[in-house]
Amino acid sequence: MTRIRDRKMVETFHQLYDVKRIRLDDVLSRMSLNMFFLDTNYIYKRIFYVNENLSYYESLKEGRTKTAVDDGQLTLGF
Structure with a gap:
């Protein structure tokens, strides 16, 4: 669950900070309180100091990954 939550945090941060261009402290405050x-x-720290999250954020900034990722779906490969 932590991994899914972190992905959603990174996506939300990217959307607010990089796309909507809201100030860093305002973005973090919104994410924290709301x-x-x-x-x-x-x-x-979870976004910028966890390598997996930082890599995902960088890929979002470069446009290599879709922002609407649904990690809630389970796929099984047999």
Whole structure:
């Protein structure tokens, strides 16, 4: 569940900060108080200090990955 939550945090951060061009402190505050209910410092650290999340964020910035990823679906390959 942490991995799915982190992906949603990265996507939300990218949408607010890079697409809508909202200030960093405002983005973190919105995400903290209205969406994820986590400390702003924790959100920042999860996005920028976890290599997997940082790589995903960089790919979003470069446009290599769709922002509407549904990790809630389970696919089984047999």
